[in-house]
Amino acid sequence: MELKKSVVYQEIIFYGMAAIAMGIIVGALDALFGEVLILITQFRGQHIAWLLPFLAVAGLAIVHVYQKFGKNSSKGMGLVFTAGNKQDEEIPKRLVPLVIGGTWLTHLFGGSAGREGVAVQIGATVGYTFGKKIHFQDSKKILLVAGMAAGFAGLFQTPMAATFFALEVLMVGAIEYRALFPAALSAFAAAYTSHFLGLEKFSVDLNVDLPVDLSFAGKVVLLGIVFGAIGGLFAKLLKNTKGWLAQKITDPYRRIFVVGVLLTISLFALHMGRYSGLGTNLISASFEAGTIYSYDWVLKLVLTIVTLAAGFQGGEVTPLFSIGASLGYWLAPLFGLPPEFVAALGYASVFASATNTFIAPIFIGVEVFGYDTLPYFFAIVSVAYAFNNGHSIYAQEKAKIDHLR
Amino acid sequence: MELKKSVVYQEIIFYGMAAIAMGIIVGALDALFGEVLILITQFRGQHIAWLLPFLAVAGLAIVHVYQKFGKNSSKGMGLVFTAGNKQDEEIPKRLVPLVIGGTWLTHLFGGSAGREGVAVQIGATVGYTFGKKIHFQDSKKILLVAGMAAGFAGLFQTPMAATFFALEVLMVGAIEYRALFPAALSAFAAAYTSHFLGLEKFSVDLNVDLPVDLSFAGKVVLLGIVFGAIGGLFAKLLKNTKGWLAQKITDPYRRIFVVGVLLTISLFALHMGRYSGLGTNLISASFEAGTIYSYDWVLKLVLTIVTLAAGFQGGEVTPLFSIGASLGYWLAPLFGLPPEFVAALGYASVFASATNTFIAPIFIGVEVFGYDTLPYFFAIVSVAYAFNNGHSIYAQEKAKIDHLR
Known part of the structure; x- marks a missing residue:
């Protein structure tokens, strides 16, 4: 019992440290990705007539690179889900540059799309890579969740939402509570890191005071x-x-x-x-x-x-x-x-x-x-x-x- | 598909109406229980020397009433858990007066105890009773959760916390999402009802602004x-x-x-x-x-x-x-x-x-x-x-x- 308890504390502290390190790495990658994306968005806004005609060609380039270098990367978020649910599927590190590049191209040439897929896949890849090196029970899954939280948090700088997002999407209808503490730490670390590196947070002071009847x-x-x-x-x-x-x-x-x-x-x-x-x-x-x-x-x-x-x-x-x-x-x-x-x-x-x-x-x-x-x-x-x-x-x-x- | 969808909407709306009705009933019972408990607490404070000596005798009375009239009521919260997890165990309506009376006695004669056990058991009993009469799949469990939320919400007037409390305690480590909407409605209805009936909410305006470093x-x-x-x-x-x-x-x-x-x-x-x-x-x-x-x-x-x-x-x-x-x-x-x-x-x-x-x-x-x-x-x-x-x-x-x- 005593032994088991000290192992548990050791695990918590270990996960905590790994989560903070992951959060910093993911936050920095998010900042890079996000800041370039903002520049791309501005550039596109100014030169839309010259860029939009090449959307189809950019698409060919994306498909080509994924097919030639991607291994199983083209599964994208699907890969994150299967790895998160203990299927024996690898998340290759090359997923990160591929999804970043593909998204930049999509946005540069005027496709209508989001960005969190990139951030979550960056986080998942980093979390999975950390988890593979660690031999606690379920470490891959727990650090994958923490990584996803970091990815979302670094991008939007909403660390509390990010923590729950990672827990909720990976387990529809159920929450894996053990991953909570590492996910929260990782999310806060990522949000602070990307903020420190200059990525801005979108926020609006709503200031409503409506009569509730x-x-x-x-x-x-x-x-x-x-x-x-x-x-x-x-x-x-x-x-x-x-x-x-x-x-x-x-x-x-x-x-x-x-x-x-x-x-x-x-x-x-x-x-x-x-x-x-x-x-x-x-x-x-x-x-x-x-x-x-x-x-x-x-x-x-x-x-x-x-x-x-x-x-x-x-x-x-x-x-x-x-x-x-x-x-x-x-x-x-x-x-x-x-x-x-x-x-x-x-x-x-x-x-x-x-x-x-x-x-x-x-x-x-x-x-x-x-x-x-x-x-x-x-x-x-x-x-x-x-x-x-x-x-x-x-x-x-x-x-x-x-x-x- | 069309048919299924309309059944789903019908279920949601039906649960919603049942949840509001339950919330009002549970909120009123909570108000009664809670306001009397406050009077008892004040009375005890003034006459502690006359009341505390009879704690052991009050205990005998509680055990006696539970043993004689309680059926399986003595299981208390355990009963709520087994009923919530689809075991075929009845929650008898008499649980409500028993747990209210037992708690009033405990507090009148100076025992150190809480009050939410009562509120949650009131809510669970009402939810279970509603659920038994309804023949949607899992209706007993869903309305039990909604009832627990109402019980907690009526007592503390913290409906959002109450919603999650009911979901979290009944399913350690996992959340039953389908119960969420009825639980939230029921909790708000209960909180408003008990507030309307004069039960006060404990709140403190903390007003902190500490440097986060x-x-x-x-x-x-x-x-x-x-x-x-x-x-x-x-x-x-x-x-x-x-x-x-x-x-x-x-x-x-x-x-x-x-x-x-x-x-x-x-x-x-x-x-x-x-x-x-x-x-x-x-x-x-x-x-x-x-x-x-x-x-x-x-x-x-x-x-x-x-x-x-x-x-x-x-x-x-x-x-x-x-x-x-x-x-x-x-x-x-x-x-x-x-x-x-x-x-x-x-x-x-x-x-x-x-x-x-x-x-x-x-x-x-x-x-x-x-x-x-x-x-x-x-x-x-x-x-x-x-x-x-x-x-x-x-x-x-x-x-x-x-x-x-």
Whole structure:
């Protein structure tokens, strides 16, 4: 008993130290990736007419490099899930430069995509590499979770949300509590590191003080149902479009090229690149009383799904934030609520329902919009989560794993 | 598919309505129980010399009523756990008056105990009774969880913490996400109802703004280890003392009488009833710069364990809050930190480690001490949770269930 206890403490302390080291490494990689991505986004904004025509060609390059050098890297997030669930699959270190490069290319030439896929894959790879060298029970899984938390935290600088995100997405419907302490340490270390290295955090001081009565509660429930349905729809459409495209055009070169050309045309035609990239332009407009069209959220949703289904790289999360924010901004007047408030609710809760997570989005809400907004985010996310029809952008990977068990 | 979806929505809406109805009933019962308990506490404070001598006799009455009328009620929280984990065990409605009466008697005659056991058992009984009448899959379990959340929420008026508490304690290490929406609705309904009926919420505006640097982080980690170890110790000692006493004095009448007499002597000798009841006197003293002795937390810990192990009724949570607060208040000067700040950290994190929960205590922290304190509670609870040695005051029940599976 005494012996066992000292081993347990030894493990905790050891994991803690490994987690901090991992957090620093992942935070630094996130900062590099994220800062270059911001430069790329600015550059694209200035030269969209010269860049967007080459999206299809950039796609060919991405597919080529993945096929030639990637080993099993093309499985992307799927690889993270299988490794996290103890399948004997390697996460090769080359995944890191590949996913970073692929995402930079996607964004430079105007694809509509996110960035957290990169950060989480960086974190997972670092965590897996640490875990392989350590021989405690389940060390690979625990440090993989910690690495994912660090990846998310370094990118968005929301360490509490990141901790729960890593725990929640890897284990849909269940939380692996032993990984919690290392994940939290790793997330804070990564967030501080990337902040120290100059990556900026997006935050808005919402400063709402709305009277909470039955009518307000009713509005929040209705909004939650809408956000929940739209997030669920995103997850379902992404899965179906991926499957449909893969079936229609089996050759990945041909697929990314053909869809790339169509994307170039659409992205040009629809406000000249307004829906290219992360969607941070829509987020800014939603919180700075800029221009938001009623159809912004629909187009961002469709174009992100098509970009990712074609084989471009990046992720879903920032587009989900922007879909939620622009949808909320547009809905606000119908509900007689402040636009930036409903935009904030959409920001967190469309993310919640598309990823089928509950705790992480509440923390995203408060870490971006201020701690005093906690009850609003608790309420909206509870509803959105209940009404997402059980879909998740990670469900495909998860289902595969359940099938293997 | 269409059909299935509409059934799912129907279920969600149905659970939602049931949850609100349950929340109102449970909140009203909590208000009745809680307000009378406050009157009893005041009355005891004024007449302690006349009441404390009869603690052992009150114990006999509690055992007698439970044995004669209780059916399986004496299993208390254990019953909630087995019913929650789909064992075919009934929760009889009589559990409610029995546990309320037993707890009032325990507190009137000066035992050291909590109150949340009552609230959670009220909620669980109401949830179970609703669930039995409904024929959706897993409805008993889902409404049991919602009922527990309502019970906790009605008593402490911390609905977010209550939601997670119910999810976390019933499923150690895993969270049943489907129960989340009904649990949240039920918890809010209960909190509003009990508040409306006059039960007051304990809250403190902490208003801290401390510089977060490495030295501060180091202090929080050290404090977290201490709070984690003490909470774990409480859980372990409670379990061992229960086992030891049951073995030493097999007759429950004899056990509660003998220990009752010893408790009367100890509680008299040790500051004349200072350690009787909930421990709210120690909590008030910790946050209003009152008198806290260095040994307050030790005596409250020992006397609560002995009271509960003897067979008295109530619960553990408020004593855990008071142990954490008084320990924190005493430790603060050693760490050069504001006493009420460290008391608040102890309040949430000793509760976390003794119950082996993580998310609920963070929300307890922010719902009692202000939303802006979120990062402090996230940090202290992460550490305390990691260092509790895996003990839990609910572990015994949980272990039994795992064994049955």
